[in-house]
Amino acid sequence: MNYDVIIVGAGPAGSTAAFFLAKKGYKVLLIDKHKFPRFKPCGGGIPIATFKRFSYLEKYDLVDSYCYGGFIHSPSLKYSIEAHSEKPILAMVLREKFDNGLVKIAQENGAEFFDGKKVKDVNIFQDKVMITLDNDIKISSDVVIGADGVSSIVAKKIGLAPQQKKVNVCIFQEYKLGEQILDKIATTQRFSHVHFMYKNIPGYAWLFTKKDSINIGIGQFIPYQKFVKQKISLNNTFKSYFDLLKQEKLIPDYLKIGKLKGGCIPINTLKQTYSDRALICGDAAGFINPVSGGGIQFAMISAENAAMILEDAFKNDNFKSSFLSRYQNLWMNEFGKDFQTLLRFSRIYLLQAERFIKIASKDKRLGNIMLNYLYGDTHLYKNRRRLLIYYISDRIKDVFGLI
Known part of the structure; x- marks a missing residue:
């Protein structure tokens, strides 16, 4: 069997790349080791900017609900940043349904799909x-896209994965x-x-x-563990968190923890996301927000970037690493910066979380920049100096009790 493009991994990155390439008329094979629909560990929040960009998704019933705001609480629970909006900030999805829907869209546009392979x-x-x-069947193509998650077999086999992935x-x-x-505990605006x-x-x-559901979880940022002695x-x-949510009347008293899942x-x-005849997208490339842990929108953007580069590669009949390297420049300008x-601000967010949230709760300029980022109206790196200036000036005011 011969294809123009084989895409390994049918999550948001793989399915989106398959959609764009198949729509252009390329012979595309999408492969996933799981049978679809399948469970995927994820909170399920996607910035609304993603749906502005991928507007073709609007005609499909893939969004479970919309979040119009929420609260970010300090470690002591004394301070909170409130974010309320008249328009949605996040689209909330059920990954089993969302990912399966993206696969169906790719298939509708001509992509073939092998699941359970x-x-x-x-x-x-x-x-x-x-x-x-794994059944020793061999399939060939002009190029491969690795969109197969954290433990990417594609990145590993072509030498792009680090020996020890953190x-x-x-x-x-x-x-x-x-x-x-x-509706009672989160209002119709579904505050998180x-x-x-x-x-x-x-x-x-x-x-x-x-x-009609909630997702409760805790994420641990391993690199910062060295700063915590306990x-x-x-x-x-x-x-403990489950008990707190009950005390705050944010979840019903009758709810039981049940069996927890992990991810x-x-x-x-990755330092390099391209090689001869290969590109790496989504989680496989490490495209995860270093503060929130979210990655769906970056998976989809990187997939669109990859499809654009491969279209040029087919037109020029050039699949060399030097030609495909433009892919790295694309995603770096889109979200890498x-x-x-x-990452530079992550120490402030985490290790100075109490002070940061205290300050941000009283300076709406900081919150507005973050909201505009979620809406897709701005890039954080373009506002990095303003963010730093606001924070430093507010810290000085805080020292003198002026905030």
Whole structure:
């Protein structure tokens, strides 16, 4: 079997790349090791800017509900940043339904889909790519896209994955409550809550509200663990957080914790996301917001970027690394510089969370920049100096009791 493009991994990155390439008339094969629809660990929040960009999604019923605001709480619970809007800030999705829907869209536009097929090997030759499945069936293509998650077999086999990939960890659970109960505890605007450095865990705890369900979880940012002396138990912290949400009347008293689920989130982007006849997208490339842990929008943007570069590659019959390297420039300008800005500010967000949230709760300029970022109206790296100036000036005011 021969294809123009083989895409390994059918999450948002893989399915989006398959959609754009198949729509252009290329022969595309999308492969995933899981049978679809499948479970995917995720909070399910997508910035509304994603749906502005990928407007073709509007005619499909993929969004579970919309979030119009929420609260970010300080570690002591004394301070909170409130964000309320007349228009949605986040689209909340159920990943099983959302990811399956993206696959269907790709198929509607001509992509073939093999689910329940695991890729065992990837070999890059001068004139083709050879993919070997776990049943030893071989499939060839002109180019391959690796969109196969944190433990990407494609990135590993073509030498782009680091020997030891660093990840953050999270535990969570989704609870079905019913729409009427959610209307009472989260209003019809579905306000969500984030608690930074809850119980001194470097990371945050969350309560995301959807149409008739909630997602509760805790994410631990491993690189910052060295700044915390206490021994951490995510399970015990989850129980404590669950109790807090009950005390605050944010979840029903009758709710039971149940069996928790876990996930891993890449910490850093790959140093190089391209090679001869290959591009890496989404989680496989480490395209995750270094503060929030969100990655769906970056997966989809990187997939569109990859499709654009490959269209040029086919037109020029050039699949060399030097030609495909433009892909890295594209995603770096799209969101890579924002990642760098967020990483620089991450110590403030986390290790100085109490002071930062105290200041931000009283200076609406900081919140407005973040809201505009979620709306897709601005880039954080373009506002990095303003953010720093606002924060430093507010810290000085705080020292003298002026804020």
